[in-house]
Every structure is written in structure tokens, then in C-alpha cells.
Amino acid sequence: MYMRLALREIKRSRKLFLFLILQLCVTFLAAIGCASVVSGQYWRYDAFKSIIGKEGWFVNTNLGLRIPEADAGTGRSGREILEKYLPDANIICTYSIFGDIFMDDAVLDIDSTVYDPELIDIMGAETEIAEGRWFAKNDGREIEAVISQNYYGLTEGDVVNLVAYAGEESIPIRIVGVLKEDSTVIKMNYSSDMVGYHNFLYNLQGDPGTQFLILQEEDFSRLAAANPQLKEILWPQGLLFIQYPDRISDEEKAGYDNFIADNLEIRLKETLETVDQKSKRYIKRQLNDIVPVLLVFCIMIVMSTVCVSVIEVRQHITNLSIYRIVGMSRKSCFLIQLCINIIILCLTMAVTAIAFIVMQRLGKDMIIWNTGILQTAVCAFIAVVWMILVFVVQYKVMNKHELWRMNI
């Protein structure tokens, strides 16, 4: 009965309720946007947390490794040299290739980078594929690659060839996916607040001339058994994370530090601890810029909806008085009001969901809204705050009114 009477009241003042629902809907969308920004920043940081959350160094080796004299001409790969001098450290890096990529007989002008599995995993969650797929478990005899949008017309299924500088053998590379135009890849991004996790992410949209070929180190390692030169042609360059073992002596650490200082052509070098701190500082600053504005916006709309709900309760207070005259208790009258608020909230959620879906479909690449636990929790929090605020204000209005007497 309460629901039925509540629905009747809503039907009676439908224009006002529609306005109220739209106001709340805007609040929810703003809150979802706010939560999406927060979760987006945190999610990216969290992806790098397993790499930068340890003791060690981040090195941006723009010129690569300087091989110790004793290792020159030994046939060791760059990684093997690092592992020899930093035996207990965990190395995670990007590699350049000592070779050219050919399409037919022409050398491609393309930025080809090979990634360790940890970085491939992070990128896999970040990048969006326009055609084909991201890297999957590969047991085949081919090297796989994902390519950015390119003016060579290379697409999913095409095969290019890798020819090492020191060899003539042509190694086929099959393209399994094409990145979207605005994809984000892992590459040093020389921007503000160096060096935090955000400096490891590079959006291709800001650099449309660059063509990017992503390969995974796993493929090279797997095929190196049959073709040893595949391992030798990879050379650590770009991002290099050196994670020290959990229990490292001061002496050992000093030895590692000296090797890194002497043998890496360093453009940038920071301890992983500093990178982690700067990453957190970056997130905090980003949130400080965005969240207060959205928060004030949400509070203003919520307050506005509370005011509208007071107008709304005044509009149907006469009917509530009548319900009391014919035998309803005050509590029942408040229950009707509560039902009205619940229905409004449910309708708002439905409208918000529809608006969300429509916006996603219309401008998927432009909007910042995402769904997730945080977004749901924030909306639930706003809904609860709104319910409490509105009900308290309405309760006060109803108690002040002559509702409880016959002379309505």
C-alpha cells in the first residue's frame, strides 16, 4: 500500500520528480567520473607497484650498456652481462634490437622495442587493440608482434622480417594485433615530476609520426635454443629496473651500485624507493587537482536536490495529512515519504545506467567514466548520504507542519 501511494504521489508531481531525478543523475555521473579518475590513476600505479615497490634502481639507459672490457667479444647478451655482475638482482627491462626490420626488401622506419614479461603484462592491461589481439601464450616457431597504426599498412596476420646486423638470416615476425590510435605503451615519457610511474607510460596519440613495434622477450628466449643469435641481438636499452634481493648486505649493495654507476650510460637514475615516492606524490597531486572540484560539484547538486525534495514534500503534505485523518500513524506517513525517496533513487539509478551506456556508446574514446567497485561504492555512499539528508530535512518539514491536526 505504501509503495502504491508513493507511486501515486510521484505520478501527481511528475515534473518536479523528473527534475529531481535528473539532478541526482548528474550527481551520480559526476561521482562516477571522479571515481574513475581516482581509480584510473591508482590502477596504473598499482600495476607498476610490483616493480617499483622494492629496493633497487631505475635506470633510463638511453645509450645502452657499456660492456666491461673483459666481456667484449664473449658472445654474451646484454642481459647475461647484467646478470653476471648483479647475480642476485632481478632485472626487468626493455631491449633494442641489433638488426633491421624488413617488409619485402625495404627497411622499415619503425621504433621496435622488446619487453620483459612483467612489462608485457602491464601493457596488456593498459593498451587497447584495434585489430587482432594482444600477446598470448606462444609455443610456436614464430616471433609475434603488436604494431601501432602505421603508414606501411601493416595489419594483423602480416609478416615482416628481422635481419640481425651481424647476420643474413631472415627471422619472420608475425603481427598479431594493431594498437588503437590513442593507445598507451611503456616507453620513457619525459614529462613533469621525473621519475614516477607516469613517466613509464607513453600515449601514442601525442606522437602520431612514431610507428611502434612491440615484441616480447619470451619469444626470443624460446627460439634462441635453435638460433642463438636471437638472444645476442637484444640489448637492454630504455627502461631498466634492477631489483635488489630482499636480503642484501651493505657490501654487496655497494658493489652493485658501483657497477651500475660505471657501466650504464645513464640519462636518468633513481632508486626504486624514490620512484615509488614520486609516483605516490604524482597521484596525490593529480587527485588534489581534480577531486575537490568534483566534490564541491557533487555537494552542490546534492544540496540542491535536498532543497527540491523539501519543495516536493510540501507539495504532497496535504495528502499525507489526509492519510493520517483516515487512520495512518505518523510513522506510516513517514514510510510513504521514505518509499517516495527510494523510488526516486531507483529511478535515478536506472536513468544513470542508461545515460552511462548511451555515453559509452556515443563517445567511448572520449569519456573518462568507467564502472568498478570504487564507482559503485561512491554512488552508494552518495545515495545513502542523500537519503539521510533528504529524510531528515523532510522529517523536520513534516513535523513543523499542521499535518498532525485536523485543520489541514
Add this chain to the structure above:
Amino acid sequence: MIRLDNINKIYNKGRKNEFYALIDINLHIYPGEMIAVTGKSGAGKSTLLNILACMDRPDSGIYYWYDQPVGRFSEKRMARMRNEKIGIVVQDFALIEDFTVYENVSLPMEIAGRKRSGRRDKIQEVLHIVGMESYANCKIRELSGGQKQRTAIARAIINEPDIVLADEPTGALDSDNTKMVMQLFKDLNESGKAVVIATHDPDITKQCGKIIEMEDGRIRQHT
């Protein structure tokens, strides 16, 4: 049926604008009585009816309903009294404009938890008594003042209350409708129900068996 012992009601208690609406009211109402409560505006007529209707509680004194002190009743029980034992009619009709006549009359039964199928015959019967059976499906806003008041009376008696309380029931009606409504009250009274009417109108007062004249919150005269 009803006994009021030294009832007092004070509005804005403890504030500058404190107002004694009822002072030491003692009153008996018996089944089958038809009572007019008269007095100037502010004399306390409506306050007295509010207390009789269990819409409000006195600040002191005891209200007995069949020897049970209403002061001890919970809000829920008082609501049930209004629903089952007391019919209320007010000057402005207190009808829900968007509902039909049928829906308005049905409301007390719905609140009492009567099933839809069980309501129909009773509503038709009551609408017949007040002469509104052909308007059952009309919206309230489509009715005249007299028709609205007859609908309000139908709603007041749908649950067969022991007493009908009417606050200025003819205040918004012309003379023909006033007669018609008063006739309905008399018919109800003849059927054994107590009727209490708060009114300024001397013609209505004359039609009641007992007159309570109020002044400044006190009962000045019983006749």
C-alpha cells in the same frame, strides 16, 4: 463512551507566545448523542475535536474511551482508533483530488487491511447512503462542494465508527448542500452513532440535541 477529565492543551508551551487552547475541559459523550460545539474562532473548538479524534494529545487531564485512558495508547493504536472507531469530516473535505470517489472512500478500508474484494459491496452501500453511487468513478476535482462533502462523509463512515467528528462541515457549502449534509448527519445519528459538530452556524446548532458553548478554551455552557 467518551469522558474527558480536566483536559488542558497548551500550544507553544514555555515560549513567549504560549497559548492555552483548552482549560479544564470536562465532558461526557454518550452513544447516539448529537452534539454541537460552538464558540468564536480561537475558542478551542477545533483543538477539542483534535483531541477527541486522537489527532493530538492533551498536556494534562485524562481522555477515556470506554473507560480506557487514551493517554496510554500508542501512536499506532490511536491511528487504529481513527481508522476504526472515529469518523472525521472537515470543512475543506480532506479528499485526495487525484483519486476517484471510490478510491477516496476505499482508503480507510485499505489502511485497515481489508481485501479488495471485500471492500466493493460496502463502498457501494455507503455511496448509496450519501447519494454518490453514480459518481463512484469521478475524480474529486470534478465534483461540487456538496458532492465532495458527501464523499467525505461516506469515507468517515465506511468502517462503521462509533462517533463522527465534524469540524465546520458546512462551512464551504451553500444552503441546499448544507441541508443535505445535515440530513446525512441526522440519519447517522438516528442509526446510533454519536455525532459531534464544531460550528459557528446557529441553524446547525439548533438541530443538535446537546450544545457545548466554548469561550477562551473553556466550556462556558452545556445545554
